[in-house]
Amino acid sequence: MAPTPASPADHNRSQVLEVNPRSYMNPLLLLRVLLLLLLSDIIVSHSIIKSLPGFTGDLPFQLETGYIGVGESDEVQLFYYFFESERNPTDDPLILWIAGGPGCTALRAAFYENGPLMFNYANSSGNIPILELNPYSWTKVANIIFIDQPAGCGFSYAKTWKAYESNDTISAALNYDFLRKWLLDHPKFLKNPLYICGISYIGMVIPIIVQDIYDGNEAGNEPPMNIKGYMLTNPLTDKHGDVNSRVRYAHHMSLLSDELYEVTTYILPNCHGEYIEVDPNNGLCASDLQLVDKVSKISSLVFIIYASHGYHYVTVWANDKTVQNALHIREVPGTITEWVRCNTSIEYSFGESATVSYTFNVPSTVDYHRNLTNRDCRALIASGDHDLVVPHLGTEKWIKSLNLTVESCWQPWFVEGQVAGYTVSYTHNDYSLTYATVKACHMGPEYKPKEFLAMIDRWFAYSPL
Secondary structure, eight states: OOOOOOOTTSSSOEEEOOOOTTOOOOHHHHHHHHHHHHTOOOEEEEEEEOOOTTSOSSOSSOEEEEEEEESGGGOEEEEEEEEOOSSOTTTSOEEEEEOOTTTBOHHHHHHHTSSSEEEOGGGOOSSSOOEEEOTTOGGGTOEEEEEOOSTTSTTOEESSSGGGOEEHHHHHHHHHHHHHHHHHHOGGGTTSOEEEEEEGGGGGTHHHHHHHHHHHHHHTOSSOOOEEEEEEESOOOBHHHHHHHHHHHHHHTTSSOHHHHHHHHTSTTSOTTOOSSOOTTOHHHHHHHHHHHHHHHHHHHHHHHHHTTTTHHHHHHHTOHHHHHHHTOOOOTTSOSSOOSBOTTOEEEETTEEEEOEEOOOSBOHHHHHHHTTSSOEEEEEEETTOSSSOHHHHHHHHHTTOOEEEEEEEEEEETTEEEEEEEEEEETTEEEEEEEESOOSSHHHHOHHHHHHHHHHHHTTOOO
């Protein structure tokens, strides 16, 4: 039996979209939005959160949570957290931050990467982990929407089993639908510079969303979005090229011996530099790759153990009933039974039935990046130089394939007098791309928060890194 829609008794405040008459908008734009709302039956629900379990006192920033229905008949209900900028919400950029996975939650980013709250590990010994302020939150310089997507991730859900099925292009379309409806409900942010940002696997989706926004603006879709560009961290972009670069990166970082790398790369009749689509009749290559895989897994395990520190706190916190009540989470039968940080299996089980709900249907987004080079668009691509998941070598290769003009040559960039990484910038007509490395692993903003805040602040301000 399919889950039933949320009832009026839900914690959330359901309402027809409203417009704040004091919004700082162009009068003509405001009139267009008002007319669209009068013709629309879009229903949203959101709540302003004043306090949270684990945090002492009232929150010193504005937090809103809510649901927005997207897709056919609003069958997918996407949950979001919206943090207003702590500096100047009227003028600061608006970020839609999308986690990777696919299937990692918004709280994964909000508490461990760039949101205004973090866990106090030293003092979190009770039932509710202790929250404290993050001094390197991106809300110091921007408004941020964190979204649970796709359906089945975090607190987002679908009204039918069929609506749980998704793929890269569906995900992009639903995120675009979400953003349109969110901006209709928050028209005072229509004039803020808009950036679509995310990390890891979402690199397969964000360039599609950005292109959809530009195409939608040209087609006259409402509301018009003030899109300025996108920012990606350690993005999976070309599934073959990025994964294939791992062997070269492992050798580059001295994880593989010169002899093993040379055998798998250059010496006939072995792998010839191809490590994914291997000829099944090439036994020598298969034998070499078994050893490479063994060495790489041991090296990856070190990163995984390091990266997993403290993740259990968010699981305990998000599954607590008082927390869910404070966030105004809907209680809809048959949907969320347990909150998990990342549903990396991409399988959701309902009773006796289970369905694989996400299909990887886009092999590469390089062409989407290339299409965007013909727009008035800015891009920031950041890579951890200790990332074995999406190595910077693969990222640099597809960036070079765009054939852009070098505007500023490879050079170090600094934070508090220390080298934070290296950067190079490119241009093509009205398009610009800044590429930067950071001395970090795959989840860069989590382990180098000071450096990433400095990077994004400078980039938003159109300043050199």
